[in-house]
Amino acid sequence: xxxxRTEEFIARIQEGAQVEATDWLPDDYRAKLLKFIEMHxxxxxxxxxxxxxxxxxxPTLQRKLALTAKVQDxxxxxxxxxxxxxxxxKPRERCLADLVDGKAKFHNVxxxxxxxxxxxxxxxxxxxxxxIISQKALLKCSYAPYARIMKKICWEESFHILHGRDVILxxxxxxxxxxxxxxxALDRWWGPLMQFHGNPIPREEDxxxxxxxxxxxxxxxxxxxxxxxxxxxxxxxxxxxxxxLCKRDDGVWEYSEPDWDELKHxxxxxxxxxxxxLAFRRRFLEREQWVRDAVLAA
Amino acid sequence: MNEQALLGLADDELVLGWRDSExxxxxxxxxxxxxxxxxxxxxxGHARAVYELLAGPDGNADALAFDRNxxxxxxxxLVELHLLEWAHTIARRWLYEVADEIRITALMDDSDPxxxxxxxxxxxxxxxxxxxAEMWHERLRDEPRFQKAVEELWPYALGVLPAELRGALVxxxxxxxxxxxxxxxxxxxxxxxxxxxTMVRRSAPAGAQW
Numbered sequence: 085x086x087x088x089r090t091e092e093f094i095a096r097i098q099e100g101a102q103v104e105a106t107d108w109l110p111d112d113y114r115a116k117l118l119k120f121i122e123m124h125x126x127x128x129x130x131x132x133x134x135x136x137x138x139x140x141x142x143p144t145l146q147r148k149l150a151l152t153a154k155v156q157d158x159x160x161x162x163x164x165x166x167x168x169x170x171x172x173x174k175p176r177e178r179c180l181a182d183l184v185d186g187k188a189k190f191h192n193v194x195x196x197x198x199x200x201x202x203x204x205x206x207x208x209x210x211x212x213x214x215x216i217i218s219q220k221a222l223l224k225c226s227y228a229p230y231a232r233i234m235k236k237i238c239w240e241e242s243f244h245i246l247h248g249r250d251v252i253l254x255x256x257x258x259x260x261x262x263x264x265x266x267x268x269a270l271d272r273w274w275g276p277l278m279q280f281h282g283n284p285i286p287r288e289e290d291x292x293x294x295x296x297x298x299x300x301x302x303x304x305x306x307x308x309x310x311x312x313x314x315x316x317x318x319x320x321x322x323x324x325x326x327x328x329l330c331k332r333d334d335g336v337w338e339y340s341e342p343d344w345d346e347l348k349h350x351x352x353x354x355x356x357x358x359x360x361x362l363a364f365r366r367r368f369l370e371r372e373q374w375v376r377d378a379v380l381a382a
Numbered sequence: 383m384n385e386q387a388l389l390g391l392a393d394d395e396l397v398l399g400w401r402d403s404e405x406x407x408x409x410x411x412x413x414x415x416x417x418x419x420x421x422x423x424x425x426x427g428h429a430r431a432v433y434e435l436l437a438g439p440d441g442n443a444d445a446l447a448f449d450r451n452x453x454x455x456x457x458x459x460l461v462e463l464h465l466l467e468w469a470h471t472i473a474r475r476w477l478y479e480v481a482d483e484i485r486i487t488a489l490m491d492d493s494d495p496x497x498x499x500x501x502x503x504x505x506x507x508x509x510x511x512x513x514x515a516e517m518w519h520e521r522l523r524d525e526p527r528f529q530k531a532v533e534e535l536w537p538y539a540l541g542v543l544p545a546e547l548r549g550a551l552v553x554x555x556x557x558x559x560x561x562x563x564x565x566x567x568x569x570x571x572x573x574x575x576x577x578x579x580t581m582v583r584r585s586a587p588a589g590a591q592w
Binding site: 129132133136138139140141142143144145146147148149152153155156159160162163166176201251254255257258259261262364365368369371372373374375376378379382 | 400403404406407408409410411412413415416419420422423426427429430433443444447448467468521522525527578579580581582583585586587590591592
């Protein structure tokens with residue numbers, strides 16, 4: 085049973101109050117918050133790698149500029165988020181060390197390969213759309229410093245969605261081969277996108293709700309994603325690769341059960357690109373340690 | 383200024399911007415990740431502005447940037463080098479920024495007002511790149527691996543500038559003049575860069591929209 089002070093804390097945040105870094109925080113709250121926010125920071129950072137390779141292959145000057153700016157935003161988000169984590173007690177160096185050692189998690193979608201320029205559009209449009217749904221809900225997070233930076237993050241992510249949609253639009257109205265690149269990328273990304281918001285957990289069983297770190301259920305987020313984006317996908321002439329997908333009369337989307345085993349397998353560090361990407365980051369982190377030493381010594 | 387020299391400037395900025403964007407996501411500090419991405423965007427933006435000037439109002443800057451063969455590029459060998467290692471990356475940034483400042487300053491006095499105006503605009507953004515390069519130069523100049531990198535890249539840096547402007551570079555950098563690795567020759571590293579840079583574009587027939 086929580087002590088009286090903790091109970092009072094829970095009651096307060098349940099009513100919608102937000103707390104600051106300097107307030108007293110229950111240990112369990114701090115630990116859960118830190119883990120959640122750290123995973124968000126890791127995801128922003130690991131999200132850079134699948135897109136990074138395509139900066140170098142961008143087919144026009146404008147696309148190269150836009151993609152570099154987008155990826156730069158993601159690193160900027162990681163930088164902001166790690167500062168919040170630092171305030172909660174874990175230095176950035178340790179977050180990065182845990183990340184490359186495979187001890188920390190990051191979002192499922194960043195464990196997959198990016199095979200064509202079609203992936204660049206699908207990621208910027210749909211992965212970022214899925215992400216912004218979760219991030220908008222975090223604007224109401226009980227921890228005020230996190231909620232505050234989410235404003236900037238959401239604002240930037242909404243630009244990424246526009247960039248992604250523009251990339252997609254150019255291709256679906258281009259040659260049949262370009263259209264096919266988008267459809268093929270959508271076919272590959274649909275599974276991970278449906279897993280993105282996690283399996284439906286009843287609110288009462290999710291400690292993240294008790295602490296009001298999250299205020300939106302996983303299924304609620306997924307429904308919002310489907311409602312916002314399936315019509316747009318279809319409008320472009322693309323096919324969502326799920327024959328069971330349909331909107332019921334009551335407005336709820338039905339879909340094939342996402343592969344939860346795959347989600348679990350991937351986020352525990354066994355995705356198709358997990359090891360390669362962590363090794364890539366580890367290699368640079370280790371090789372350029374002398375630079376951080378030189379900067380700190382100055 | 384003649385077109386070949388302007389094309390050289392644009393190709394330098396395009397290829398160096400391309401090389402700098404290789405650091406996006408893997409720089410030694412997150413702050414540098416962000417900084418290198420910004421610098422890369424500026425360089426690519428400068429390249430685009432010069433290509434647009436060269437292509438004229440009905441021309442296509444993308445076609446000029448991407449649809450030539452590797453041997454038609456006019457970039458200096460310095461910017462082509464694959465240097466995904468911090469000491470060399472910073473040594474190149476610093477040497478390039480010093481050389482580029484000399485070149486841009488000269489261009490600001492160009493008899494063609496369009497060229498002079500563009501040079502002034504580029505100069506305003508380059509001021510921040512110079513501050514960034516100078517800051518790193520201050521930090522690393524006593525590091526043996528940085529000094530070695532500067533020496534290795536020095537003949538390449540001289541090749542960024544035409545012979546008549548090299549004296550200024552020599553006095554700014556403080557190394558003695560050696561035989562330059564001249565513009566017009568290419569390193570072996572340009573061809574793979576070009577392959578990667580144009581692979582998506584080449585996958586559709588010319589004129590396709592991306």
